[in-house]
Amino acid sequence: MTDFPEAVDRRGTNSVKWAVQDDELPMTIADMDFKTSPAIIQAMQAKLNLGAFGYEDIPDEYFNAVADWYEHQHGCRPKTDWMIFTTGVVPAISSAVRRLTSLGDNVLVQAPVYNIFYNSIVNSGRHVLSSDLVYDAENHTYSIDWDDLEQKLANPLTNLMILCNPHNPLGIIWSRDQLIRLAKLCRQYHVTIFSDEIHGDFTFNETGYVPMFSLPDELIQNVEVAVSPSKTFNVAALHAATVIVPNANLRAQVSRGLNSEELAEPNLLAIPATIAAYEKGQEWLQQVLAYIQENRELVTNFVRDQLADSVTVVPGEATYLMWLDVSRLTDDSAKLAAFIREKTGLILSAGSIYGGDGNHFLRINVACSTKLVLSGMDRFARGIEEWQQK
Numbered sequence: 549m550t551d552f553p554e555a556v557d558r559r560g561t562n563s564v565k566w567a568v569q570d571d572e573l574p575m576t577i578a579d580m581d582f583k584t585s586p587a588i589i590q591a592m593q594a595k596l597n598l599g600a601f602g603y604e605d606i607p608d609e610y611f612n613a614v615a616d617w618y619e620h621q622h623g624c625r626p627k628t629d630w631m632i633f634t635t636g637v638v639p640a641i642s643s644a645v646r647r648l649t650s651l652g653d654n655v656l657v658q659a660p661v662y663n664i665f666y667n668s669i670v671n672s673g674r675h676v677l678s679s680d681l682v683y684d685a686e687n688h689t690y691s692i693d694w695d696d697l698e699q700k701l702a703n704p705l706t707n708l709m710i711l712c713n714p715h716n717p718l719g720i721i722w723s724r725d726q727l728i729r730l731a732k733l734c735r736q737y738h739v740t741i742f743s744d745e746i747h748g749d750f751t752f753n754e755t756g757y758v759p760m761f762s763l764p765d766e767l768i769q770n771v772e773v774a775v776s777p778s779k780t781f782n783v784a785a786l787h788a789a790t791v792i793v794p795n796a797n798l799r800a801q802v803s804r805g806l807n808s809e810e811l812a813e814p815n816l817l818a819i820p821a822t823i824a825a826y827e828k829g830q831e832w833l834q835q836v837l838a839y840i841q842e843n844r845e846l847v848t849n850f851v852r853d854q855l856a857d858s859v860t861v862v863p864g865e866a867t868y869l870m871w872l873d874v875s876r877l878t879d880d881s882a883k884l885a886a887f888i889r890e891k892t893g894l895i896l897s898a899g900s901i902y903g904g905d906g907n908h909f910l911r912i913n914v915a916c917s918t919k920l921v922l923s924g925m926d927r928f929a930r931g932i933e934e935w936q937q938k
């Protein structure tokens with residue numbers, strides 16, 4: 549087993565995930581325990597050594613680095629003049645909700661989905677309209693109910709859809725055909741698509757994911773894509789992301805929103821760190837992917853071998869998050885998660901926070917050392933056993 553990447557002890561470091569009791573093990577919030585790429589650390593150190601931190605522009609080099617990365621990692625080069633820097637994917641989503649829809653409109657999502665989408669919608673006085681993904685309990689797969697989706701997109705109050713591509717928490721990689729079908733429907737019903745592609749670099753299939761901006765021109769005129777090094781390189785606290793908007797009118801609207809809400813100003817490390825990540829981080833990412841793949845297999849095998857009668861791993865192809873079907877144990881995953889935490893110290897995310905059928909599922913984050921994954925599995929098995937005995 550590889551000993552790279554290096555996991556660091558994040559207790560007492562202001563880490564949100566690690567603000568837990570000494571004996572607790574958090575496998576929750578979507579960041580990694582790994583030290584980021586040395587190239588990124590060096591670039592940030594060089595900036596700090598300069599010692600002058602006045603107002604900054606975003607250089608062409610930044611946008612070129614984003615474009616180069618998508619070209620060599622994902623086989624499609626977005627135009628640099630489609631891009632706008634922003635301080636995070638969630639701020640960009642919230643701004644899109646405010647700018648591209650009106651009070652009382654519907655924003656469509658596909659539950660179960662990243663819970664903060666709901667905050668971005670509801671906090672701006674819009675309605676969440678979900679076209680729930682449909683679970684096949686025999687094959688443990690999810691699919692889109694296209695009739696339901698079309699009916700909800702056709703609703704005149706639905707003006708924006710937030711797509712999670714690839715999907716958190718299910719780990720689904722949407723195919724090009726699915727994205728084309730979706731884009732055609734959204735075009736037909738005048739619905740803008742916000743495609744959150746923050747997990748796009750964490751794919752474990754042969755071909756990777758399909759960036760929405762790689763679809764034919766006529767299908768991306770109502771599309772805003774958000775990408776970021778934050779998950780890929782474990783730099784969430786940098787608050788750096790890029791939105792990619794091919795249509796000039798839509799881009800102007802998005803840009804006005806981000807600028808007027810002061811969401812387009814980089815902090816002093818965002819630019820050098822992102823450039824270093826995208827220009828020099830490829831090899832590091834390969835190592836991380838291989839490591840996480842092993843952790844994913846470890847969890848899959850453990851659950852299959854030790855917990856086959858009570859838990860099933862829903863096979864996913866993307867992200868370092870795994871979706872565990874606990875429907876044979878409970879229809880209240882929050883209660884089960886609280887029980888496991890109390891009895892074993894293992895903290896998992898209750899699927900219920902993601903909406904849809906999430907009350908039958910738990911989410912586990914495996915972006916940590918294999919040692920911790922093993923400890924997590926040991927605690928998980930104990931927690932489940934006690935739950936069954938109670």
Ligand SMILES: Cc1ncc(COP(=O)(O)O)c(C=O)c1O
Binds near residue numbers: 712
């Ligand atoms: C799908 C998705 N989008 C956005 C974010 C957060 O993005 P940011 O930190 O850039 O606001 C996360 C973090 O978990 C996520 O899973």
